[in-house]
């Protein structure tokens with residue numbers, strides 16, 4: 001009786017969370033983060049336990065073959081769902097159906113050649129192997145594809161290892177004690193159901209937590225980036241700088257402001273779309289010119305920024321010259337135009353600064369230097385006259 005209630009609750013958990021995963025996946029347009037696959041995994045496992053309830057104990061029937069097949073197809077769906085969550089484009093139905101047909105065939109073969117115990121032992125052995133491999137993949141993920149989800153991955157690995165261990169014990173007990181230990185009211189089976197019920201309660205909220213984390217990270221990323229070029233926006237630059245200055249002994253940083261020369265003419269003669277294409281290519285020039293670890297952003301219409309970290313004035317001048325030369329030599333491809341465009345940029349450099357609080361000040365200095373460069377004929381670099389902590393001789397930036 002207790003076992004029946006436990007399995008009944010397990011079915012209810014699995015099927016309810018299957019519906020919830022499906023509802024969440026429908027709200028996630030585009031990247032569903034594997035939620036529809038997890039919904040399928042829960043549905044398959046829920047149905048397997050419904051069949052187990054209907055059977056009442058070990059038996060050789062078509063229902064039992066379907067039950068074992070569903071029980072083993074569900075981890076495949078979860079696995080594929082996890083791959084989708086981590087950005088792999090994998091199909092769901094074809095692998096699940098192919099596996100199910102192959103496993104149903106294997107069951108008939110094993111039952112016919114080795115008997116019922118071997119068929120049940122095969123399910124336990126396959127489940128155990130699958131869950132151990134899954135747990136190992138999750139631990140491997142901590143060092144590779146899921147570095148940002150360290151604790152969550154350890155939690156998953158722990159729970160999955162538990163199912164692997166229980167299935168391995170089931171295999172051994174089946175091999176030594178036969179089908180009797182599979183009676184629903186057998187102590188081992190009760191422990192198994194309690195563990196599975198706990199998992200069915202713990203895992204779905206944990207999966208929803210992962211999705212929530214990804215969504216909020218994406219939102220934060222979107223709020224910090226310019227949608228056209230993918231570079232940081234002003235807010236993103238400030239946040240990245242803050243993280244930089246908080247995590248190490250702050251060596252001075254230099255802010256470079258780059259403004260495309262006569263950009264209005266490009267818009268006026270080739271259209272706004274062509275202007276956008278040029279802006280994207282300026283972003284590429286900027287990315288290539290800076291050192292690894294430096295920050296790049298778009299801070300206004302045709303105004304870009306690079307923050308050179310851990311460098312000196314000569315280093316910042318070098319980056320500025322690479323940028324200026326990169327712009328001058330770049331052929332800007334624009335859609336629909338017969339020939340690529342050439343354009344130049346003027347660059348202003350701030351005095352060195354060592355904290356986020358000085359970013360606005362550095363912006364003003366670089367901006368003033370930039371406009372001196374524009375007045376002096378464009379396609380050139382101007383550095384702020386101000387030294388670190390020392391006001392400019394003329395009192396300006």
Ligand SMILES: Nc1nc2c(ncn2[C@@H]2O[C@H](COP(=O)(O)OP(=O)(O)OP(=O)(O)O)[C@@H](O)[C@H]2O)c(=O)[nH]1
Nearest residue numbers: 259260261262263264265267272275276301302374
């Ligand atoms: N295509 C496109 N144009 C933009 C965008 N943001 C700003 N602009 C245009 O950029 C141009 C900036 O022109 P100005 O500020 O006069 O500067 P300029 O023509 O580059 O001249 P100088 O800076 O003096 O060399 C304006 O025509 C804006 O409409 C954008 O996102 N896309």
